Amino acid sequence: MQQNLNYVYPQIFWVDSCASPTCAPPAPVASCPPPVPERRRRKQSNTRDGSRLCFLVVFLLALLALAGVGLGMFKIVQLQKDLAELREQISTGHVPSSAEKRLGEPPYPTTRKVIKKAAHLTGKADQKALPLEWVTTLGHAGSGLAINETGLYFVYSKVFFRGKVCSSQALDHVVFKRNPAYPTSQVLMEDKKLNYCAAGKMWARGSYLGALFNLTKSDSLYVNVSDAALVNFEESKTFFGLYKL
Secondary structure (H helix, E strand, O other): OOOOOOOOOOOOOOOOOOOOOOOOOOOOOOOOOOOOOHHHHHHHHHHHHHHHHHHHHHHHHHHHHHHHHHHHHHHHHHHHHHHHHHHHHHHHOOOOOOOOOEOOOOOOOOOOOOOOOEEEEEEOOOOOOOOOOEEOOOOOEEOOEEOOOOEEEEEEEEEEEEEOOOOOOOEEEEEEEEOOOOOOOEEEEEEEEOOOOOOOOOEEEEEEEEEEEEEOOOOEEEEEEOOHHHEEOOOOOOEEEEEEO
16 A cells, blocks of 8 residues: 655745845834933032032121121220220319229229229429339329239320420430330330420420330339429329220
8 A cells, every 4th residue: 555655844934024135124212311320410419519508608707707897896986985085084184083003903983884994193293213203193102003904005194394494405205114024125105305495485395195005914114204303293284194995
């Protein structure tokens, strides 16, 4: 019996959608942009925070500068007011009676809220030695003012010269300071007068010195003149003092 050996085999195909050489490649599929890296976002946030902090610092510094200017102007106005009151007391002669030669003692009574310290000395009559000697309102005599408390002081001195005969001698008026820590004296204020009289006539001249100084504890202040014999020591004409601001 003869068998039929002609089998039918199934065909297998691989289908290529772009078998033709002219076929264009498939279009790319659109996709979402990649997210911003977390590091970049943090960097941008830190930059904004830094700008805000810098602006805040500049603003605070500007406020501080304005406050300093305002405080300085207030101090200047207050200082001018105190000096005006001191000049008025000196001109009227109403210096507080409890002022003493040595500062640092209990302050004198006053109607003002801020308590100040002062000393006012008048000339001692019939003296020829230098430096000049002074008398306090309490009757004590001394040659100068000793500072017990460091601070800012207004120092003043007035000397009235007079003579019967005119001469070519210069009239010197000096306020100077001594301190045990320094070997020499330091001149604080000085006035020199020349050609102050006419030949053959009596004459009289006044000299006034006044200024602000930073004085330290243990400082001592004194007054010198060219000739003590030419000084009129009346208390209203020759005096020496200071006022703590």
